[in-house]
Amino acid sequence: MLISFFCKKGGVGKTTVTGEFAGYLTSLGKRVLIISIDDQNSVFEMFGRSSAVFEDDSNYLEHYVAGACEQEKALIPLRDHLYGIKTLNTDMLSKKLTLERSFERQFVAAIDRLQQGFDFTFFDLPPSSNRTTEILLEKTDLLMLIVELNKLGINGFYNTLQYFVDNDIALDKIRYVLPNGYSKTKSAPGVALGELKALITDNIPHTTLLPLMPEKSLFQSLQQKGVILFDDNASAQAKTLTSYELRQKKTVMEIMSALFDSIEFA
Ligand SMILES: Nc1ncnc2c1ncn2[C@@H]1O[C@H](COP(=O)(O)OP(=O)(O)OP(=O)(O)O)[C@@H](O)[C@H]1O
Ligand SMILES: [Mg+2]
Incomplete structure (x- = not known):
């Protein structure tokens, strides 16, 4: 199953939700692949694997699609049963996909081969519009729009709907909307x-509106330490989380488990 996390606006939590949802499914025994279509490849940082983005420059998605790198080498281990693939240059990839029809077939065939070994394949999409995103949105089985709960976030949501209409991508594709950044003590998110x-x-x-994802600075501190919510506390402790962070992690993990639990794949 192919799942896309998208919003045309940057910094709304696409990568955070991608990584945490992948961690959640892996904790249930599923095999998950995250394909970072965003050439920032920030999802690797979440898993404490940012060095993997630069330590080998011959195992990007582009190399795999071109047949210049084996699947085994392109798959970068993030956790047990959880792998990531990095992208070198989203703009260049998109340009080639725009200009060469045969390359689009080659690209789609490569994605199909990759997804075969996994229960779920996630696309961590960039906020910009590009041909790669369009092809993958078309191909995706389940699309989740992430919306930041503030004025700019709502504008970003509206721009995203407009983008779908302009590019002839069916709005029906949007199965879930996930509102991110809820806070009981602030009025703006409620508005x-x-x-x-x-x-x-x-x-x-x-579309189904998912439960609210709370605004928690914990997400940032975990990401800086390369820890995800669904890492067990012992391995998280080894990455020097404070006892306060460990307690918070448990609470936020419960909230996020309930949220992810409400997603149906059929
Ligand atoms: N619910 C939240 N509470 C607090 N901080 C959050 C929350 N969700 C995401 N963040 C933080 O916001 C920042 C941006 O998140 P993230 O990288 O997931 O967004 P993105 O949509 O993938 O961004 P980009 O468009 O650059 O790919 C990160 O520092 C992340 O830790
Ligand atoms: Mg991102």
Whole structure:
């Protein structure tokens, strides 16, 4: 199953949700592959594997698609049963996909081969629009839009719907909307949530609005330490989380488990 995490706006939590959801599914015994289509490849940092992005310059997605690198070499281990693939240059890849029809077939065939060894293949998409994103959004089985709960986030959501319409990508594809950055003590996220609900009703009524993802600085501190919520506490402790962070991790993990649990794949 191919799952895309998308929003045209940057910094809304696409990579955070991709990595944490992958960790959650792996904790349930699933095999997950994350293909970083964003050439920032920031998902590797979440797993404490940022060095893997630069230590070998011949195992990018582009090399695999061109047949210049074996699958085994392209798959970078992140955790047990969880692998990542890095992209060298999203713009160049997109340019080639735009200009050469035969390369599009080769690209799609490579994605199909990759996904065969996994229960779930995730695309961590960049915020920009490009041909690679369009092809993968078309191909995706389950699309989740991530929306940041503030004024700019709502604009980003609206721009994303417009982008779908402009590029003839069916709005029906959007199965879930995940509102990120909820806080009980602030008024802005509540206001944004109201606007988001109205926009969903008007434009994509078939979509399911997922439970709210809370605003927690814990996400940033975990990412800086290369720890994910679903790492067990012993291995997290080894990465020097404070006892406060470990307690918070347990609470946030429960919230995120309930959120991920509500996602249906059928
Ligand atoms: N719920 C949250 N609470 C607090 N911080 C968050 C939350 N979700 C994400 N962040 C932080 O926001 C920043 C951006 O998140 P992330 O990289 O996941 O966004 P993105 O949409 O993938 O960005 P880009 O468009 O650059 O790919 C990160 O520092 C992350 O830790
Ligand atoms: Mg990202």
